[in-house]
Amino acid sequence: MFTKSQVLETIDMVEKEHFDIRTVTLGLSLLSCVRATAEETARAVYDRVTHAAARLVPTAEGLSRRYGIPIVNRRVSVTPVSLITAAFPEKSGLVADALDRAARELGIDFLGGYSALVHKGTADYEEKFLRTIPEALARTERLCASVNVGSTRSGINIDAVRLMGELIKETAERTAAQSGIGCCKLVAFCNAVEDNPFMAGAFHGVGEADTVVNVGVSGPGVVLHALKGAPEANLTQAAEIIKRTAFKITRAGQLVAKEAAEILGARFGIVDLSLAPTPARGDSVAHILEELGLESVGGHGTTAALAMLNDAVKKGGVMASSHVGGLSGAFIPVSEDIGMIEAAERGKIGIDKLEAMTCVCSVGLDMIAIPGDTPASTVSAMIADEAAIGMINGKTTAVRVIPVPGKGVGDSVEFGGLLGRAPILPVHEGDAGKFISRGGLIPAPIHSFKN
Amino acid sequence: MKAVVTVTGTDKKGVIARVSGYLFGRDINILDVSQTILGDQFAMMMIADIPDTTDFSLLQDEICELGQSFGMQIRLQHADIFDAMHNV
Numbered sequence: 001m002f003t004k005s006q007v008l009e010t011i012d013m014v015e016k017e018h019f020d021i022r023t024v025t026l027g028l029s030l031l032s033c034v035r036a037t038a039e040e041t042a043r044a045v046y047d048r049v050t051h052a053a054a055r056l057v058p059t060a061e062g063l064s065r066r067y068g069i070p071i072v073n074r075r076v077s078v079t080p081v082s083l084i085t086a087a088f089p090e091k092s093g094l095v096a097d098a099l100d101r102a103a104r105e106l107g108i109d110f111l112g113g114y115s116a117l118v119h120k121g122t123a124d125y126e127e128k129f130l131r132t133i134p135e136a137l138a139r140t141e142r143l144c145a146s147v148n149v150g151s152t153r154s155g156i157n158i159d160a161v162r163l164m165g166e167l168i169k170e171t172a173e174r175t176a177a178q179s180g181i182g183c184c185k186l187v188a189f190c191n192a193v194e195d196n197p198f199m200a201g202a203f204h205g206v207g208e209a210d211t212v213v214n215v216g217v218s219g220p221g222v223v224l225h226a227l228k229g230a231p232e233a234n235l236t237q238a239a240e241i242i243k244r245t246a247f248k249i250t251r252a253g254q255l256v257a258k259e260a261a262e263i264l265g266a267r268f269g270i271v272d273l274s275l276a277p278t279p280a281r282g283d284s285v286a287h288i289l290e291e292l293g294l295e296s297v298g299g300h301g302t303t304a305a306l307a308m309l310n311d312a313v314k315k316g317g318v319m320a321s322s323h324v325g326g327l328s329g330a331f332i333p334v335s336e337d338i339g340m341i342e343a344a345e346r347g348k349i350g351i352d353k354l355e356a357m358t359c360v361c362s363v364g365l366d367m368i369a370i371p372g373d374t375p376a377s378t379v380s381a382m383i384a385d386e387a388a389i390g391m392i393n394g395k396t397t398a399v400r401v402i403p404v405p406g407k408g409v410g411d412s413v414e415f416g417g418l419l420g421r422a423p424i425l426p427v428h429e430g431d432a433g434k435f436i437s438r439g440g441l442i443p444a445p446i447h448s449f450k451n
Numbered sequence: 452m453k454a455v456v457t458v459t460g461t462d463k464k465g466v467i468a469r470v471s472g473y474l475f476g477r478d479i480n481i482l483d484v485s486q487t488i489l490g491d492q493f494a495m496m497m498i499a500d501i502p503d504t505t506d507f508s509l510l511q512d513e514i515c516e517l518g519q520s521f522g523m524q525i526r527l528q529h530a531d532i533f534d535a536m537h538n539v
Contacts, residue, residue, distance in 0.1 A: 002533040004485045004496040007455055010536055011526065065508055068528035251535040 013249070014069060018221035018283040021253055022276050023073040024060045024260050025197035026053050027204035027212040027269060030079040030113075038091035041084060046098040049076060050105060052211055057107045059263045063256050071256065076103065077202035077214075078113035082129040089128035093136050100140035110185075112202035114145040117192070120154040120441065122163070130160075133167050137182040138174035144200035150190035150387035152394045156442040158384065164188045165380030165436070169403055172372065176405035179413045183402040184367065188383045190390030190397045195270045196326040201363075201398060212269035213261040214326060217253035218276040219245070221283045223309075227291045238292060239312040246273055246316025254321040272326025273317035274362060275309070277337035279420035285309075285330050286339025297339055298349025306330060307360035327396060329362025335415060335422035336367050344423050345412070351382075351425055359389050364398035369413045369422040372405040379403065381432035384442075392445055453482070453530035454501050456514065460523035462493040470525065473517055474499055477510065493523070498530065 013019035033044035057074050064071040078099065085092040096114055103111040114136055116126045133145050147164055150156035168188075172180035187201040194205020197214035204212070226245045227238060253271040261268035277285045286297035289305045310329040317324050332354065334340045343349040351368065358364045364386045370379075383399045390397030404413045407424050414421040458470055467486070474481060479499050486495040501507070511527045518525030 002530075002537045004487070004494070006537040007457055007496050007533055008459075008494060010533060011457060011459075062508075065511060066529045067532040068526055069532065248536045252532060255531060255535040 011068070013219070013222045017219070017225045018278070018280060019219045019249060020070040020072050021064075021215060021256050022218040023075050023197050023216040024056070024071055024256065025075040025077055025202055025214045025216065026056050026264065026266065027077045027195065027208055027214055028052050028079070029204060029208065029210045030081070030084050031206070034084055038085065038088040038094045042094040042098040045084065045095050046102050049078070049099065049102040049111075053102075053106050053108065055264060059260055063259055067252070067256065069252055069256070073109050074107070075197070075199060075202065076108055076111045077197070077204045078111065079204050079206060080115040080117055081113060082116035082126050083206070085129060086125045089125040090132065092129050092132045096132070096136035096140055096143055100143045103142040108142065110142050110144050110199040112144040112146065112199050113204060114143050115147060115203040117148045118157055118160040119148045119151040119190070121157060122160050127163070130163055130167060133186065134170040134174050134182065137171050137185050144185045144202065146187040146189055146192065146201045146203060148189045148192035149383065150391050150442070152191055152391050152448045153444055155444040156190065156384065156387045156391055158436065158442060159439045161188070161380050161383050161387065162377070162436045162439060164383055165376040165378070168379050168401065169376045172403045172405055179407070179415065180372070180402045180404045181415055181419070184400065184415060184419050186400065188399045190387035191395060193326055193396055197272050198274060198276065198327065200400065208269070209267045211264070211266040213257055213264060213266045214269040214272065215253045215257035215260070216272045216274060216276065216326065217249050218274060219249045220275045220277050220285050220288055222249055223275060224282070224284070224288050224291055227288065235308060239308055242309060242312035243316035246313045247320045249273065250317040250320035250324070268323070270323045270325030271317070271321040273313060273324065273328050274326065275313060275330040277331065277333065277340070278418055279336055279338050279341065281338055284337045284339035285332060286337050286343060290339065296346065296348040297343045298353050302353060303356050303360055306332070306357050310361050327362040331363055331366060332357055332361050333367035334425070335369065335420040336418060337420070341420065341422060344425060351427060355385060355389070358386060358397055359393060363396060364390070366398065366400050367419070367422065368401045369404050369407075369424045370401050370427050371408045371424055372403050373408070374403045374427050375431070375433065377431065377433035377436045378427055380436045382427070384436065388442070391442075452501055452503065454499050455528050455530050455533060456497040456499055456525065458493070458495040458518065458523050458525050460493055462488050462491050463521070466493060466495065466523060469517065469521065470497065473514065477505065478502065479505070
């Protein structure tokens with residue numbers, strides 16, 4: 001059983017510390033939707049998603065009420081669309097439209113999987129698919145795209161990295177009227193995971209079952225509150241506090257995930273415990289790092305503090321769930337974290353420190369606004385750097401940057417809602433064009449040969 | 452199913468009477484009650500056995516409204532969430 005103080009602790013987590021189930025994401029295989037033409041395929045995709053996810057929103061709402069824990073987002077991830085449209089890649093936009101329409105009709109805020117896995121090489125149909133991404137993101141509202149450009153086992157596909165730099169720039173230009181918001185829905189990955197429930201990088205891996213429920217749990221505010229209760233704890237004790245907190249909130253995710261899977265007739269996939277901040281005060285990963293004793297996130301010590309936080313979160317989560325997966329750790333987006341936003345506005349954090357932090361956090365350079373005139377080759381070089389960190393360290397890394405059209409250092413950009421706001425951060429001016437234009441594949445590292 | 456009713460707010464007379472009276476009126480058995488008062492702040496937890504035929508959402512809405520009618524916050528949640536979060 002449980003005590004009254006434990007009940008009240010749970011209620012405080014929700015009402016005062018922003019604890020929530022961040023997303024219930026239904027992963028759907030679209031492999032059975034391939035037809036002879038793009039039009040027929042798009043129709044089959046629409047039917048598949050609207051049928052399989054018809055009860056997703058009411059199910060999440062019912063579970064949220066039942067347990068008194070908010071479920072903020074209901075989402076769908078699908079098989080990488082490049083595989084579905086391989087026979088007619090130039091017409092992939094029809095599937096993009098079908099997915100977006102399905103998402104709107106179901107009341108789903110984001111649908112992920114307009115994706116391609118090109119970490120070892122780019123097939124002709126994949127390159128054609130990739131070139132449809134900017135237009136697809138510009139004309140859809142809820143679709144998210146991701147591209148895996150490298151992995152520890154295969155190396156880094158620099159040809160794909162070069163193309164991604166161009167596509168990010170084009171996406172920004174095509175959505176210039178909304179400050180390049182299309183780039184908020186476009187991620188370049190290294191070591192992408194196939195069961196990630198969080199957007200914009202969610203897709204449904206081909207090794208997954210047909211229909212799977214993955215749940216993302218968040219709670220930076222809960223961790224912050226727990227640490228505030230022990231201001232004199234040494235770092236061993238602080239790690240223990242984080243682990244215990246992570247355990248509790250992951251257990252809530254596990255309960256919701258199993259029930260949602262049962263109700264929806266799907267397989268329970270994983271719980272992803274990721275401290276995913278929002279722009280709301282009290283829901284910041286940066287503030288956790290500062291609570292640990294840093295004057296400002298971005299200063300020396302930030303990487304060590306984040307490493308400890310990320311690891312403790314994973315340990316608590318692993319103990320709490322039968323299947324932990326996804327990214328599980330701490331996210332460090334800039335525009336979505338009030339502590340990060342303010343540190344960036346004060347000039348306390350820059351891209352170099354953020355890059356260092358990605359060596360130890362669960363993802364990468366995330367939601368960073370950069371000058372609109374940043375060359376495509378520089379964006380590609382940023383992706384190459386991140387992919388190298390992921391490849392060598394055997395972890396997922398990602399790049400989600402927004403070259404904001406018409407804006408430069410000193411300006412700021414407001415995306416609104418959970419996407420938040422951000423000052424434009426400077427990038428290095430040294431040209432990497434020659435390096436990127438060499439193309440080819442950076443070979444897999446020696447420690448990848450484990451067979 | 453087992454559900455947990457929590458009541459918080461500024462202490463006043465008749466809180467337990469109103470909540471338990473409401474539950475009695477819905478044919479709901481109370482299995483456990485625990486209450487504390489810290490300063491003027493009242494906090495109570497009840498574990499209730501709710502018949503499977505009861506409309507849980509309706510019950511939640513009604514009990515929440517009951518709380519608002521006399522200035523208290525009342526929540527009704529399935530007990531499994533607390534078991535899951537606080538027990539290994």
